[in-house]
Amino acid sequence: MVFETDDRVELAFSEAGEGYPVVFVNGLGNLKEAWADTVNVVSRYFRVITYNLRNQGKQVDGHGDRYLTDRHVQDLQCLVDHLGLPAFVGVGISTGSRILVDFAGEHAARVRALVLMGASNDAYAERYQAIFRTWLVALLASPPEDLTPYAEAYLPCIYSPHYLVQARGQTPKIAAALDRTLSRRGIAANLRATIDSFAEDFLRAHRQHLVEAPTLLLQGELDFLTPPVVLREASWQFPKGTLKVLDGSGHNIRVERREEFEREMLNFLLDDLGLE
Amino acid sequence: MDFSRWNFKVEGEGTPILFINGHFQSRSSWDPTSQDLARFFKVVTFEFPNQGESPTDASFDTIRRYAEFARAFLDYLKLDPGDVIVHGYSFGGNVVRCLSQDLGVKFRVIIYGGIPSLRLAPFQIRRFTTWLEILDSCGFRTFASNVLLQVFSPGFVARYPHHFETMLGEYCRYYERRPEAVRALILAMRNAFQTPSPPPERYGEPVYVIGADSDLLLPMTYVEEYGREIGALEIIRLPGGHATRIEQHAELAEVIERIAERHESWVAPHGV
Numbered sequence: 001m002v003f004e005t006d007d008r009v010e011l012a013f014s015e016a017g018e019g020y021p022v023v024f025v026n027g028l029g030n031l032k033e034a035w036a037d038t039v040n041v042v043s044r045y046f047r048v049i050t051y052n053l054r055n056q057g058k059q060v061d062g063h064g065d066r067y068l069t070d071r072h073v074q075d076l077q078c079l080v081d082h083l084g085l086p087a088f089v090g091v092g093i094s095t096g097s098r099i100l101v102d103f104a105g106e107h108a109a110r111v112r113a114l115v116l117m118g119a120s121n122d123a124y125a126e127r128y129q130a131i132f133r134t135w136l137v138a139l140l141a142s143p144p145e146d147l148t149p150y151a152e153a154y155l156p157c158i159y160s161p162h163y164l165v166q167a168r169g170q171t172p173k174i175a176a177a178l179d180r181t182l183s184r185r186g187i188a189a190n191l192r193a194t195i196d197s198f199a200e201d202f203l204r205a206h207r208q209h210l211v212e213a214p215t216l217l218l219q220g221e222l223d224f225l226t227p228p229v230v231l232r233e234a235s236w237q238f239p240k241g242t243l244k245v246l247d248g249s250g251h252n253i254r255v256e257r258r259e260e261f262e263r264e265m266l267n268f269l270l271d272d273l274g275l276e
Numbered sequence: 277m278d279f280s281r282w283n284f285k286v287e288g289e290g291t292p293i294l295f296i297n298g299h300f301q302s303r304s305s306w307d308p309t310s311q312d313l314a315r316f317f318k319v320v321t322f323e324f325p326n327q328g329e330s331p332t333d334a335s336f337d338t339i340r341r342y343a344e345f346a347r348a349f350l351d352y353l354k355l356d357p358g359d360v361i362v363h364g365y366s367f368g369g370n371v372v373r374c375l376s377q378d379l380g381v382k383f384r385v386i387i388y389g390g391i392p393s394l395r396l397a398p399f400q401i402r403r404f405t406t407w408l409e410i411l412d413s414c415g416f417r418t419f420a421s422n423v424l425l426q427v428f429s430p431g432f433v434a435r436y437p438h439h440f441e442t443m444l445g446e447y448c449r450y451y452e453r454r455p456e457a458v459r460a461l462i463l464a465m466r467n468a469f470q471t472p473s474p475p476p477e478r479y480g481e482p483v484y485v486i487g488a489d490s491d492l493l494l495p496m497t498y499v500e501e502y503g504r505e506i507g508a509l510e511i512i513r514l515p516g517g518h519a520t521r522i523e524q525h526a527e528l529a530e531v532i533e534r535i536a537e538r539h540e541s542w543v544a545p546h547g548v
Contacts, residue, residue, distance in 0.1 A: 124434035127425070134421045141414040149413035152406045153422060161495070165398040224492050230430050 003082040005054070005075050013051035013079060017043025020112070020275050021088040024050045025076065025096030027118070027254075028190055029154070031056055031181055034254070041262050045270065046089070051079055053095075055186035067189070069197040070206055072099045073106060080110065087112045089269060093254050094118040094158075094225070095194060101237070105209035113273055114215040115265045117253045120226050121234040122207055125198040131157060131225065132198075136191045139184060147184075151175040160222040160250035215241040216268040218261055220249030242268075277345070279352040283330050284322035286353070288314030291384075291540055293361045293532065295321045296346060296368030298390070298519075299461050300423070300447060302328030309521050312529040317361075317536060322349060324371075326457035327450075334456045337463040343374035347381060357381045361536050365389040365521065366494075367461065370468050377477055385539045386479065387532060389486040390494050390518050393502040397469035404466035408459065416455060420447040429490035429517030443522075477506050484535055486512045486520065486528070493518040510535075 002010040014032055016039050024035045032050035039048050053072055076099060080088060087110050090100040097116035104111040120128065138153035151174050156164060167174075178187075196202070215238045219228045228245045235241060244264060249256045269275045283303050293313060295306045303323045310319040324342050325333040336342060350357055357375075362383045364372030369391030375381040392400065411419040424443055425433065433440050451458050485508040487499030496513060503511035512531055516523035 124430050126437040126440075127430050127433035130421065130433060130437075130440065131425055134418055134425065137418045137421075138410065138414045141418065143413075149409060152409040153414065153418070156403065156406055156426075161396075161399040161498075164402050222495060224426075227430060227490060227492075229490065 003051075003079050005078040009054055009075075011052055011054060011075060011079070012057070013049060014039075016040075016048045017046055019046045021083070021085050022046045022048050022269075023076070023080065023085075023088050023090050024048065025090060025092040025099050026051075026053055026056060027092075027094035027096050027252075028194065029178065029182070029187070030093075030254075037258060038254070038262055042266070045266065045276065049079070049083065049088075053099075053190065055189045056182065057186065058181065058183055066196075067193050068202060069095070069098060069102065069193055070202075071193065073102045076100075076103050077107065086110065089113045089115070089275065091115040091265065092117065094120075094251065095190070098194075101211055102206060104211045104213055105207070108212050111211075111213040112275070113213050113269065114211065115218070115268060116215060117218045117261065118223060118226065118251045119217055119219065119231055119234075121230050122198070122203050123233060124226070124230060125200070125203060128225070129195050129198045132191055132195045136188060136195065139187055139191065142184075145179060147175040147178045148172055150187075151178065157224045158251040160220065160248060160256060162248060163250055163252075163256050209237075211238050211241070213240065214268075214273060216264065217241055217243040218253055218264060219243060219245055220251055220253055220256065221245050221247050222249060223251040225251050277348050277352075279349060282322065282349075283328065284320065284349070285310070286318060286320050287311070288316070288318050290317045291361060291536055292318045292320060292355055292359055293363065293536060294350070294355075295319070296362065296364040296371050297322075297324060297327055298366035298368055299465065300327065300451065300458070301365075301368075302446075302450060304328070306521060308525040309529045309532075312526065313533060313536075316533065320353065320355070326454075326460050329450070332454045332457040332460075334460045337460045337467065339370050339374045339464050339468040340378065342371045342464060343379055346371055346375060347379060357383050359384055361385040361387065361532070361539065363387040363389060363532060364391070366391060366518065367465055370465065373477070374468070376479065383481050385482045385484070385535060387484045387486065387535060388502075388508075389520060389528075390488070390491060390499065391485070391502065392494055392498045393505050394469060394471065394474040395505075396498055396502075397471075397474075400469040401466055404462050404469075407462050408466075411455060411458060411462070416452045416458070417444070417448060419458075420444055420451070423447075426493045427518045429488070429492070429523060431490065432517055432519075432523050479506065482539060483508050484510050484512060486514060486531065488514045488516050488518060488520055488524070490516055491518045 092100040097119040139150040306321040323330040369388045485503035487496045
């Protein structure tokens with residue numbers, strides 16, 4: 001299924017289950033299908049919606065390469081408008097978490113609760129920009145049909161040492177999967193959007209708000225991008241937030257600790273919030 | 277080896293403290309720490325081949341080569357290792373480990389910094405393979421950015437972006453035109469972790485281990501494991517990232533001074 005954004009871009013989305021709506025928001029490098037195992041679990045209790053951000057997928061569908069992450073926030077609004085959702089629970093990872101935080105700032109009444117994995121702290125903007133610029137350079141330097149250098153640049157940032165060891169033969173396969181499912185131009189567009197959205201004036205205009213919704217923050221103990229101690233410094237932004245640190249996990253909790261993430265999320269939504 | 281024109285510095289008087297560089301470290305990067313300690317001790321800093329301003333030698337691609345170089349350098353300075361308090365940081369820690377465990381050199385005290393057990397080999401090999409891939413495919417500047425973002429704590433990079441850029445510029449100045457030197461340094465570390473089933477480490481001298489609580493290159497948990505494995509007298513946790521000599525140079529100097537004072541009257545069992 002597809003929905004159309006306000007600037008006439010068609011983005012793919014999927015639905016499963018019934019009940020209170022839960023919208024999953026992707027990280028930079030994954031498509032909506034990456035949530036499949038979690039959707040199977042969560043859709044027993046909730047109506048689960050997954051979608052692709054613009055420029056995710058082989059077809060470049062971004063209507064231009066220079067935009068900021070507020071464009072993703074608008075796209076999310078278009079999705080929930082298309083589905084007629086007065087309110088929803090948002091679940092995000094990494095960039096997806098950032099999009100949800102920004103959405104909650106602009107449309108507080110529509111956000112019932114948030115589950116955020118790998119959230120960020122804007123006080124470290126310079127560092128995030130440095131990291132993502134490195135990824136962008138590696139992406140642009142990767143040979144045709146071989147994203148191994150790009151994969152080598154970003155994988156150590158998102159996985160724990162233990163996981164990297166387990167996956168040590170997998171880098172070429174991961175690179176091949178990226179090349180099959182994403183376009184370089186699309187990855188580059190979203191990387192640039194992320195880099196540019198850490199600029200001081202953008203942060204001042206868009207990201208100085210509180211998140212009023214109850215929020216479960218899940219952070220890997222060995223999250224390279226935003227170590228838990230760094231995220232704790234941003235706790236002011238989440239007055240109804242709870243931070244749980246997952247021992248031994250890297251940034252990509254969705255992969256490294258999927259079952260634990262699902263358990264924490266369902267406990268939060270079903271037990272703590274009484275949502276069904 | 278002719279050390280007479282080599283890049284090294286000896287300052288101060290007293291119990292000798294020898295600093296052994298991390299991977300891409302220059303001699304002068306120890307200056308804030310060494311100048312502090314030189315008030316009370318004889319502090320020795322130097323560079324290996326392939327580091328800083330020192331010549332390139334691609335044959336230095338094993339830790340053992342660097343350890344033998346360090347041993348020869350101590351002979352040149354006429355320093356008895358049994359009198360020396362040595363601090364080996366990261367790559368330098370691996371050199372000290374080789375000196376101690378493979379070459380049988382006995383120091384007065386060993387202070388390891390940012391070093392894991394050899395049992396962490398799969399992770400370390402993976403890391404250095406990644407470094408080589410990025411160096412070969414993406415150019416030196418991207419490689420250096422990638423490394424420095426791991427070396428420095430998030431807070432340091434975020435709060436001192438100009439210092440980060442300065443370090444990046446320094447790395448490029450030393451190494452951009454000689455990737456073979458960088459390659460040799462990386463290969464040396466990767467090779468060090470390729471010994472299957474390394475034997476237990478045994479130390480006759482006191483050993484200390486220093487780690488940092490925001491170390492992204494080598495999380496503190498691995499440093500603590502190593503410290504327990506080798507029976508370290510003390511496992512010291514400093515704030516900040518992997519590059520303690522930059523982020524916490526005053527604290528590092530204090531720690532080393534404290535350790536040195538504790539062992540100043542201890543005499544190494546020479547010949548053991």
